[in-house]
Amino acid sequence: MRSLLAALVGGMLLASPLAPSPALAEEPEEPTVLPEGHGRDETFYACTACHSTAVIRRSGFTRQQWDDLMDWMVEKQNMNPLEPDERKLIVDYLAEVFPPRRARPPAFSNPFSTN
Numbered sequence: 001m002r003s004l005l006a007a008l009v010g011g012m013l014l015a016s017p018l019a020p021s022p023a024l025a026e027e028p029e030e031p032t033v034l035p036e037g038h039g040r041d042e043t044f045y046a047c048t049a050c051h052s053t054a055v056i057r058r059s060g061f062t063r064q065q066w067d068d069l070m071d072w073m074v075e076k077q078n079m080n081p082l083e084p085d086e087r088k089l090i091v092d093y094l095a096e097v098f099p100p101r102r103a104r105p106p107a108f109s110n111p112f113s114t115n
Helices: 002-015 040-047 053-057 063-077 084-097
Strands: none
Touching: 040 053, 040 084, 063 084
16 A cells, blocks of 8 residues: 555656656757857867856856956866866857857936936
């Protein structure tokens, strides 16, 4: 009887909306999720050792900011330091394909205002 109860509860959990859906499971990432460019594969494998490419793809920084971010990840996140040539390749790639985003347009101003 206990095994029947356990099977029923297990089946209910699998059918539960709280259980992860196989259809919603994240597909494994490949280098092709990043834009083409010299250094894409090196960037993919160096970065995805710690996080998904979503972190990269939603970012946009200057070359200096990407370079500073590398320092921060080594110092604060225990990332293994990259060899100088590999670091330059990755930072150059990131700065090229994920540059700073355009600033938001200024807040609405009334064209009829006299102030």
